[in-house]
Structures are given as C-alpha cells and as structure tokens.
Amino acid sequence: MSPYAMDRPAECAAAVRDLRIAIIGAGMGGLGCALALAKKGFRDVHVYENASDLGFVGAGIQLAPNLVRVLDRLGCWQGIEAEATDIVETSIRDGRSNEELTHVHMPDIRQKYGHPHCTGHRASLAGGLYEACKAQPAIKFHLGHTLSSVDEFEPRPVFTVTPREGSPHQVTADVLLAADGVKSVARTHLMQRLGASVDVEDTGQAAYRVMLPRDKMAADPEMMALLDSNQVTRWIGEKRHWICYPIASRTIYNMSSIQPDVNFASAPSMTYTTRGSNDAMLQTFSDFCPLIRRMLDLVPDGQVCEWKLRVHKPLPTWVHGCVGLIGDACHPTLPHLNQGASMAVEDGAVLAEVLAQAPGAAPDVINKCLRVYELLRKERTTTLVDLAAHSGRVLHLGEGKAREERDREFAASRAQGSSVPDKWASPDVQKMIYSHDCMLEASEKFKTLYRHLDQASQGAES
Ligand SMILES: Cc1cc2nc3c(=O)[nH]c(=O)nc-3n(C[C@H](O)[C@H](O)[C@H](O)COP(=O)(O)OP(=O)(O)OC[C@H]3O[C@@H](n4cnc5c(N)ncnc54)[C@H](O)[C@@H]3O)c2cc1C
Numbered sequence: 001m002s003p004y005a006m007d008r009p010a011e012c013a014a015a016v017r018d019l020r021i022a023i024i025g026a027g028m029g030g031l032g033c034a035l036a037l038a039k040k041g042f043r044d045v046h047v048y049e050n051a052s053d054l055g056f057v058g059a060g061i062q063l064a065p066n067l068v069r070v071l072d073r074l075g076c077w078q079g080i081e082a083e084a085t086d087i088v089e090t091s092i093r094d095g096r097s098n099e100e101l102t103h104v105h106m107p108d109i110r111q112k113y114g115h116p117h118c119t120g121h122r123a124s125l126a127g128g129l130y131e132a133c134k135a136q137p138a139i140k141f142h143l144g145h146t147l148s149s150v151d152e153f154e155p156r157p158v159f160t161v162t163p164r165e166g167s168p169h170q171v172t173a174d175v176l177l178a179a180d181g182v183k184s185v186a187r188t189h190l191m192q193r194l195g196a197s198v199d200v201e202d203t204g205q206a207a208y209r210v211m212l213p214r215d216k217m218a219a220d221p222e223m224m225a226l227l228d229s230n231q232v233t234r235w236i237g238e239k240r241h242w243i244c245y246p247i248a249s250r251t252i253y254n255m256s257s258i259q260p261d262v263n264f265a266s267a268p269s270m271t272y273t274t275r276g277s278n279d280a281m282l283q284t285f286s287d288f289c290p291l292i293r294r295m296l297d298l299v300p301d302g303q304v305c306e307w308k309l310r311v312h313k314p315l316p317t318w319v320h321g322c323v324g325l326i327g328d329a330c331h332p333t334l335p336h337l338n339q340g341a342s343m344a345v346e347d348g349a350v351l352a353e354v355l356a357q358a359p360g361a362a363p364d365v366i367n368k369c370l371r372v373y374e375l376l377r378k379e380r381t382t383t384l385v386d387l388a389a390h391s392g393r394v395l396h397l398g399e400g401k402a403r404e405e406r407d408r409e410f411a412a413s414r415a416q417g418s419s420v421p422d423k424w425a426s427p428d429v430q431k432m433i434y435s436h437d438c439m440l441e442a443s444e445k446f447k448t449l450y451r452h453l454d455q456a457s458q459g460a461e462s
Pocket of ligand 1: 025028048049061062146148179183185207256307309326329333339341342344
C-alpha cells in the first residue's frame with residue numbers, strides 16, 4: 001500500500017490527528033496555525049503565549065485578499081469583515097506638496113481574486129482569530145507562559161517554559177511550531193543547534209502609528225473626505241512616508257509612518273515599541289504638506305506609538321527535527337507590501353495542510369512534512385520580503401535622477417495602468433500576491449514534494 005496520505009489506513013490517520021502539537025506565540029501566525037490545525041481535525045493543540053492576557057491593542061492593518069481567503073476558509077472572516085473597510089482605490093502623493101503622483105483604481109479586486117482587499121483594526125483581526133480558536137475544544141491556551149529554551153528537537157521536541165507565576169518546567173510534544181515573532185527564542189536555539197548565526201538586523205527605520213478618532217476630524221472637510229473614502233493614501237518623501245486609511249467602521253483614521261530611527265538606535269535594550277513624542281513626530285514631518293501636519297496636530301499627547309523595524313537575513317532553514325518556525329520568526333519583513341501578517345497566517349494554514357496529509361506520526365515523517373512546508377513557503381516569502389525592501393528604497397528616494405525616473409513611472413502608471421513603483425499598489429504585483437491560494441497549493445503539491453524528500457532520504461541511506 002502506498003504510504004501517502006490519501007490512501008493511508010484509518011488508524012494511521014487517527015495517530016496523526018492525535019499528535020501533540022505545541023505552538024509558541026499567540027500572534028497572527030500562532031493563532032492562525034492553531035485554528036487551521038483544529039479545523040483539520042487535530043485534537044491536541046497547545047498554545048504558549050508570553051502575555052498573560054490577549055487584550056489586543058495596536059493600530060490598523062491591511063487585510064489583503066490572500067489573507068482574507070484563508071480567514072474565510074477558517075470561518076472567522078465574517079466577524080472581522082463587519083467592521084472592515086473595502087479598499088477600491090489608492091492614491092500615492094508627494095508628501096511635501098500633496099500632489100498626486102498616481103491613482104490606482106481597483107474596484108474589481110473582489111471579482112478578480114474572489115475576496116476583497118480591506119483595512120481593519122489589528123484587535124479585530126487578532127480578536128476574531130482568538131475567539132474562533134476558543135470555540136475549538138482541541139486548542140488549549142497557556143497564557144503567561146514564556147518559552148525559555150528549546151532543549152531537544154528530535155525525536156520529540158522538548159522545551160522549557162517559564163510561567164509568570166511558577167517555576168520553569170520542561171514540556172514534551174510531538175511537534176513544536178514557533179510563532180514567537182521577530183525576536184524568536186526558538187529561532188535562536190534552532191540556529192545554535194545547527195551552528196548557524198543569523199542575528200536580527202537593524203533596518204535603521206522606525207514607524208509611528210497613530211489613530212485619529214472621527215470626532216477630532218469632523219470639522220475638517222478634507223480630512224472627512226479621506227475618512228469616508230474607500231482609499232488607502234500614501235504620502236511619500238525622502239526616507240519617510242505616511243500610509244493612512246479608515247478602520248473600525250470609519251470611526252478611526254489610521255496613520256502609520258516610516259522614518260529614520262533616531263530613538264531606538266541609541267537605546268541599549270532590545271525594545272521594539274515605545275511611546276513616541278508628539279513634538280519629535282511633528283518635527284520629523286515638518287516639511288510635509290499642511291493636511292498631514294493638521295492631522296498630526298490632532299493626535300492627543302501620549303498617544304503616539306513608535307515601533308522599531310527589525311528584520312534578519314534569510315535563514316539557512318526553518319526546520320530542525322520536529323521543530324518549525326512560522327511568520328516573523330523566520331521571515332520578518334518591512335511593512336511596505338503589507339504582507340507580514342498575511343504571510344504568518346498563510347504559514348499556519350499551510351502547516352495544517354501538510355501535517356493533515358502526513359502518512360504517519362513517526363518523527364521522521366513529521367520532519368519531512370515540516371520540510372515540505374518550508375519548500376512550499378520559503379521562496380515565496382523571500383520574494384515578498386525582498387519586494388517590500390525594494391519598494392521602501394524606491395518610495396524613500398531623495399532628489400535626483402532616480403527620483404525623477406520614479407515619478408515618470410508613477411505618471412505612466414496612471415496613464416497606462418502599467419506597473420506602479422509602489423509595489424503594493426501595482427496590479428502585476430497584486431496579481432502575483434492576491435491570486436495565490438496557499439492551501440490549495442499545499443494540498444496539491446504535498447504528495448509530490450513528500451515523495452521527493454522520502455526518495456532522497458532513502459537514496460542517502462542506501
Ligand atoms: C509598522 C508595521 C505595519 C504593519 N502593517 C501590516 C499590514 O498592514 N498588513 C500585514 O499583513 N502585516 C503588517 N505588518 C506586519 C505584521 O504585523 C507582522 O508581520 C505579524 O504580526 C507577524 O505575526 P507573527 O505571529 O509572526 O508574530 P507576532 O505578531 O510578533 O506574534 C508573536 C507572539 O509571540 C509571543 N512571544 C514572543 N516571544 C515569546 C516567548 N519567548 N514565549 C511565548 N510567547 C512569545 C508574543 O507575545 C506575540 O504574541 C506590519 C508591521 C509593522 C511593524
């Protein structure tokens with residue numbers, strides 16, 4: 001009998017469903033993965049999260065069709081969509097003059113890709129995933145539990161968690177999936193075990209995130225037109241930009257910037273977010289147009305959040321033994337394509353697909369399934385991470401020939417509907433990203449990829 005999933009015996013399928021799966025981190029990647037596993041029938045999923053309660057905060061987030069497709073399949077999109085804004089156009093403007101460089105109409109995203117492009121509140125996305133997880137008896141949350149170390153990777157992963165109140169203790173699982181973000185402890189241990197070193201890299205960039213409530217904007221018709229639009233607007237300048245859109249049923253205008261990092265660079269700690277200063281923010285954008293400055297003036301004191309942007313070089317591998325990495329832990333990205341959370345959730349959905357098809361529950365089978373996951377995901381996520389970095393370089397050009405050429409391309413894109421220098425708004429890039437059905441790809445390619453790895457390992461043994 002073939003050892004491959006579709007024709008495996010019933011007791012083998014049951015053994016796979018009974019695998020004890022530990023997930024580290026209840027961010028987008030961890031929650032998406034837990035939910036996808038439960039939906040596939042896995043019965044013993046444990047999520048360990050450092051935070052002691054998941055009171056989700058944060059600002060807005062773009063929900064691209066490839067992310068929405070997965071959320072829809074996992075059954076949690078409806079609630080998130082209820083307060084989301086459908087985005088049907090984007091305007092890219094010069095930050096100083098407010099002059100429009102290009103305008104991209106995308107009214108047919110839903111028809112083209114089967115799902116909309118929306119903006120929403122992070123709390124709505126994370127909360128929607130969390131509520132859906134809580135409805136699954138298979139998922140058990142261990143909040144206030146921090147991963148301290150990964151002690152063994154095979155045949156069964158053993159790791160140490162430290163509860164907020166209590167002593168560190170070891171946990172054994174059949175599979176360990178680490179979605180513990182860009183500062184991933186699991187990644188550090190995995191790389192150490194392999195003798196590789198891939199440190200977090202400073203991008204030299206930081207982001208302000210502010211949210212303007214509707215009532216603060218009400219007296220300004222120009223602002224209200226933005227809040228009541230179905231548009232994402234980006235104002236760009238040298239080394240800086242703002243990207244802004246309505247969220248939370250248009251009760252909030254979400255504003256997110258990028259600028260050179262001056263605050264965190266000097267900080268000795270590994271802090272990633274901090275309360276920013278209104279004065280410093282206004283100063284950084286003092287040469288931007290009056291509309292932007294008026295909006296920034298409305299931000300109440302103490303409500304500026306500043307994020308440090310960090311990434312790391314591509315990892316040699318995401319998998320060792322029965323341990324795999326997910327999301328920002330293995331492919332952190334600059335936010336210019338708005339795909340970080342999408343990629344993390346897609347990773348989780350793909351992991352559930354490949355583990356559900358596992359032709360057995362033995363550690364070597366699990367290892368091959370995790371390697372199939374890496375084969376399915378690594379090239380694509382690397383492409384998107386590189387594109388985001390490229391887009392950032394182009395958006396942040398200073399005076400000179402390169403910028404003049406870029407602005408000509410912006411103008412041509414408006415006239416001809418051709419490629420847009422701001423890659424997230426470019427129809428060709430959107431097609432590549434939004435049409436991708438990661439779950440379908442995983443289920444279609446699993447057997448071939450698994451067989452390939454299986455044959456390679458048999459060849460190596462003989
Ligand atoms: C300014 C900015 C704007 C962005 N905008 C967008 C956007 O519009 N669209 C989009 O798709 N993406 C966007 N992103 C990217 C997106 O937020 C991230 O890529 C995404 O949140 C990654 O999810 P994750 O689950 O991998 O990691 P995280 O969301 O970082 O989650 C990691 C989780 O693990 C927990 N954890 C960490 N260490 C441990 C430990 N040792 N033990 C236990 N738990 C631990 C943390 O508490 C956290 O809950 C943006 C990012 C930035 C910085």
